[in-house]
Amino acid sequence: MSVNRSMFNSVGMKLFILIFCAILLCVLALGWFSYSRSKRAIETEVAEANRITARQTAEKLDVVLTGYAQKLKQVVADADFIRMLNAFNQSGDAAEVASLAQTLGTRLSAAAMTDLSIKQIVLISEREGRPVLASDTSADAEGFRDPAVSQRVRDGHGKPVWFADAGGPGGSIRVYVGMAYEMNVMHELYMEIDPYAIEKRVQSTDFGDGRIYVVAPDLTIVYATESGLAGKPYPYDLPEYDSAITRIDGQAMLSVQGVVESNGWQIVSHIPLASLMENVRAIRDITLLMSVAAVAAAGLIGFIVMRMIGRPLGELKALMTEGKKGNLTVRSTIRRKDEIGQVADSFNWMMEEITALVQSANQSAQAVLETSAALTQAARQTADAAGTIAAATGDIASGAASLASASEQGADIADEIGAQVQTVVASNEEMKKAASEAEEAGAAGSGHMTALIGNTNRMEAMTRSMAEKVGRLADSAGLIRNILEMLIRMNAQTNILSLNAGIEAARAGSAGKGFMVVADEIRRLAEQSRQSIAVAGEIIGTIQHEIRETVKALSEAHPVFREQIEAVKEAHRLFHAVQTNMNAFLGRLEAATASIRRLEQVQSAMAGTMSEVSSVAQQAAAVSGDVASLSREQLGVSAGLVELSNRLESVSDQLKASLSRFTVS
Structure with a gap:
């Protein structure tokens, strides 16, 4: 079972499977692609x-x-x-x-x-x-x-x-x-x-x-x-x-x-x-035949590749296993011009170099062991000096930090003064703007008062002229009243005359009937004239009453117009005085603003100086802190160096022990 597993883990078998599958897949893919494209095209x-x-x-x-x-x-x-x-x-x-x-x-x-x-x-x-x-x-x-x-x-x-x-x-x-x-x-x-x-x-x-x-x-x-x-x-x-x-x-x-x-x-x-x-x-049948042929060709090519690559790689693997065990005397006997031959030559060169390296490492381990003692002594002396320097730089850093803090407080105070000065400048600018607007309003009010005085004078003259015309209108109404009274008397006489004519016509009998009609018409016209004159008299009476009321109102308004003219003139004088005072106030505001500007310049210079002092103090504190930190780091490095020297001595002993297991001759 282990033999089969190792066979399938070998590079030769993997190359065989890879080449076999690649050729088969290429043929199948090409055939299927040709079949699909031909089918779709048709x-x-x-x-x-x-x-x-x-x-x-x-x-x-x-x-x-x-x-x-x-x-x-x-x-x-x-x-x-x-x-x-x-x-x-x-x-x-x-x-x-x-x-x-x-x-x-x-x-x-x-x-x-x-x-x-x-x-x-x-x-x-x-x-x-x-x-x-x-x-x-x-x-x-x-x-x-x-x-x-x-x-x-x-x-x-x-x-x-x-x-x-x-x-x-x-x-x-x-x-x-x-x-x-x-x-x-x-x-x-x-x-x-x-x-x-x-x-x-x-x-x-x-x-x-x-x-x-x-x-x-x-x-x-x-x-x-x-x-x-x-x-x-x-x-x-x-x-x-x-x-x-x-x-x-x-x-x-x-x-x-x-x-x-x-x-x-x-x-x-x-x-x-x-x-x-x-x-x-x-096309499909040809693809299937080509697939069968590709399987045979892939099997043959894979076997050849496995023989040409798998076996030499197996020999190199065995030699590397011996080298891993410490045997540095093993060498490859493969002599070929391809990449595998180059790998074999490289293996032989590597083993030669490793042998020389092991020999050199033995010599270096002895030299390291001798120098580690001297390095330990120097590291202890360096650690003592670094501790003294760290303490001194700590004191310097503390003083620089105090100076930087005081400088920052001074800079904050200068900034606050500057902000107050800016507020005062802004307030002066607003007061100047308000004073300018007030001065312009006074000038405009003075102009309006001048126009109002002229208009009031003209209105007073028109009122006086209207009173005179209303008086003349009252006189004309009186004359009309006299004429109406004369017409009333004439109408009474006409009425009496028509009455007498009617009496005479009645005496004349039938011969005076025509004259009787004329007399009746004259009496009717006289009656209508009397009624019209009575209506006109009532209208004239109303007009006279209204004229008298108008004359009375104009007489009462005339003193009021005179008082208004005097009040407008007084307001004109007040506007003129306001304009003069605002001009003087603007001059004083400009002088105060100039003084505040100079104060602002002095404050800006002071704030810049305080900022420079604070910056220098901070830089000094930072440098002192860095020096103290470096001193502490040097102290730590020195301690570490002592520890490393001890460890170097231990490692040198271990290296000599490890190199002793290699066979170099």
Whole structure:
């Protein structure tokens, strides 16, 4: 069991297994990669070719179906046909209707004969009682009267609508196109196409060993390579994309499709993947054969490598085991030009060097043992001197630390003074700013007071002028009052005059009736004048009362305006005094600020000096501390040196004992 374990732990066996597995894996990976890439390439290329073929077939079929739709439109494009069709719909004579039906049927037959693939053309009129017109009278034209078909055609609004159903003879496929149009009444025009016209277009396309289907949008099979499926529902799922891998009847298929634009029919092809993979299987078989050959070659190469590398390495391992036991006289007998030979030569050189090193180490151990005693004595003396130096430097460091602490306190005090000075400077700046604003406000207030004095003087003059005008207005109102009194007297006289005239007219009898009317009108006018004068008198009285109140108010306001003028002048003098005092205060503030600035400079210089003193003291304390630390370290090193000297002596003894087990001759 141990022999098998050591065999598998050998370098030769590991190289054999590594080379064997590497060659086998490379061959298998290359074969599998070639097989996969070939399979994928064939699938991709075949799928693309079939997609293109399906699209081209759909385009060709679209051209054919569009041509049939155009022929159907040309049937109703003839003017004579339209005229006869209108007469056919509008005529009430049965004989004439029958004659027109025969003529129109002949026209439809002529149109159908232009293409042998057109089986018949049928025209259905919405007019009640009209027969179905057909190009082939032997065919069942009445079969086109299907409400569902008619509704689909009418929903097309004049566009061709294609149909495929099992309405042909014996349940065979029937393909026809319908179109609705309106000429006085609604008409439906149908053209039945021979399915062979579609079949020959599809059969001319090469899809290899695949199945080909033409499927209508309602999943009715229009054409299929298998017989008997035309007219039946399509039994499989349609591909969601242009091409897809599907399973049909348990067999993997490459499914492709192309869509006919004019009616939505789909050209579907299913090609077995097995037929596409025949050439790929040859690559797989070759890969398996190469794998078997690679196994044999890897076994042979591994055995040769194991013989050329494993055996020499085993010999070197045995020699190294002897060297590990202390036998320095062993040497390798391998003489080769490759790397193993170089390793053997290097082993021999290494053993020579180790032998010389052991001999030199014996001599060095004796010399180290002799010098360790002198080193121990020197280390003890160094330790005593280091202790004395450490004590002195400790005292120096303590004094330097005290000086640094005092310097830092002085620097803190100087910084506090500087902060207070900065506060005073900021306060002076704020006071200066406030004083400037107050001085500007005083100047502005003085200007406003000057303007206010002018405005008040003008207002006082206007008030005085208004009082004079109101006085004159009162005089005018008095004159108006006098005029109204004179009008009152005139109105009384007019009233008396009209009364007298009425009396005289009454005396005159019938001759004075006209004069009586005039007298009554004069008396009525006099009464109206009296009422108007009374109203005007009341208004004038009100105006006089208001004028008297206005005069009184103006008389009372005049002394107030005079007092306001005096108060404004006094305020103007106060603003001027404030401006003068603020100017003087600003001058004193600027002088105080200059003094504080000089104090700040002195404080800054003092703070800098204290900082320098503190820095020097700290440096001195740091240097003293470093010296003390170095002295303590030197003391520790000296003690360690003594200990190391003792250990060196012990190690020298142990080294001599260890070297004594090597065989050097």
